[in-house]
Amino acid sequence: MESIKVFAPATVANVGCGYDVLGFALQGYGDELILTRRKDEKLVITSIEGVSGLPMDPTRNVSTVAISALLDDLGLRKGFDLRIKKNISSGSGLGSSASSAAAAVFAANQLLGTPKTKQELISYAMAGEKMASTKAHADNVTPSILGGFTVVRSCQPLDVFNIPYPSELKVVVIFPQVEVKTSDAKRMLKSEVKLSDAVRQWGNVAGLVSGLILEDYDRIGKSLEDVIVEPVRSILIPFFQEMKKMALKNGALGYSISGSGPSMFCFLRGNENTQEIVWNAKKYYHSHDIEVIAFVSDINPSGAIILD
């Protein structure tokens, strides 16, 4: 195989109470990548479609940095051309850089004859993420590679796994077109938190995880409460409180920030009210002259896949 075309989905990390730990994959949005073998040992980004301003320098692009980490670990010297097609911009809170890193290591692993499992690819994608945000976090790359709903129990040593979720669980994503840099959003968080807030947060994590596995929609909704990150980061997102109120009024089980924002998400049981929320969000932001992307998604069970 000389060339392969793959897709790695956009993702929602944190999921309310699960900062740096919980995440899930979205349908439809994500990165497409065509990876082609080269005769030499160079990694060359030949094109990036869909968004502008991303580095073409292979030492500064998450995709090529991630592939380098994989090749280094395998002790291989191989060259590839990368044609990247993105439909999520960086600074969206939907794991844009993670999708690129995930697609890159997944594609390279395929062309190399799958020496690594999907689980094992996570650490190489994290190397790409580390370059993009100074810290090697796994909460976006894990669902982008594995799909489904994921838990990063520990980054050192890396221990990640999937948990089941109810089949009727639907997601609405609302992404107002204002940029929030992950590094800025991280800086806003204090390095210490109140023990009482931490206890409330892990009570909610216990609620959300058990609610998802046991298909208890009411519990999922109640547990989608974030007393540590949301109060700080929501300030950066225009009309966060208005959108949350609107979504809950329209049957959302819970509403919070996706990753470091400005994207937000809510869960619903079934599709009945999803379009209403999308429609209301668009109307509201447009009336305030802010562009917005809003869409309905299932949780994507597949993660990174081969296209064609």
Place this chain on the structure above:
Amino acid sequence: MESIKVFAPATVANVGCGYDVLGFALQGYGDELILTRRKDEKLVITSIEGVSGLPMDPTRNVSTVAISALLDDLGLRKGFDLRIKKNISSGSGLGSSASSAAAAVFAANQLLGTPKTKQELISYAMAGEKMASTKAHADNVTPSILGGFTVVRSCQPLDVFNIPYPSELKVVVIFPQVEVKTSDAKRMLKSEVKLSDAVRQWGNVAGLVSGLILEDYDRIGKSLEDVIVEPVRSILIPFFQEMKKMALKNGALGYSISGSGPSMFCFLRGNENTQEIVWNAKKYYHSHDIEVIAFVSDINPSGAIILD
């Protein structure tokens, strides 16, 4: 019905990573209570067997304070005699006061014709606990009343529930006979924790809860890690590290402090190594002239029950 005899089990709270949130009920150990109607409106503790030094004053004993809270809420003026038989001492870390409060409200509710569900009884038992430890916490009373493995997602408003656990899960409890006062143990904790530690803790909560529900013993063991409370409180427990090492060497999935200690617990899959751990613990503490209670238990699925 003029009189009733009930049992409410001892409990393990916190369960490693789940400080103030997780708990489970033990078999065999706990409080027996005979509650008998009186002609007047007094609450009278006629005897306390098994331990000494507990208050007989109905305004200062958790049992009678808990019954008062129930009666007040129901707008009833009733009198009861209480004969209490305890086999766990206070300051054990096994929820001694919670068992008394749980037994008391469970028995009174029965004699009153069960106006309240078991779930509803938790808040009255918490009133007893509040008197004993200044804060109304629910992590011991919830499993003592409901049985099984429990989550206190939130104390305000109260939201508690059971989660499933694997049938082969066995518990060994090791209780060296040194007293640790809950109030002292609570004072040792800082009111602020590192965000990075909190994240690690809720990653472990996600692991433990999903491991229990999905019957993943390996994940249960890995997740029984406490980076916030155990490092501080274990200092108060003689030979904590030695016991932990011994239990893990003998097949324990994980090992941590029960409640605020000095009792400790470990989980095992099946009964193969349980007696070995009990035996080793006894031998070790006896060789250091410390009395110890050590026993094997299933997780008690029933919680508070009527005896006879």
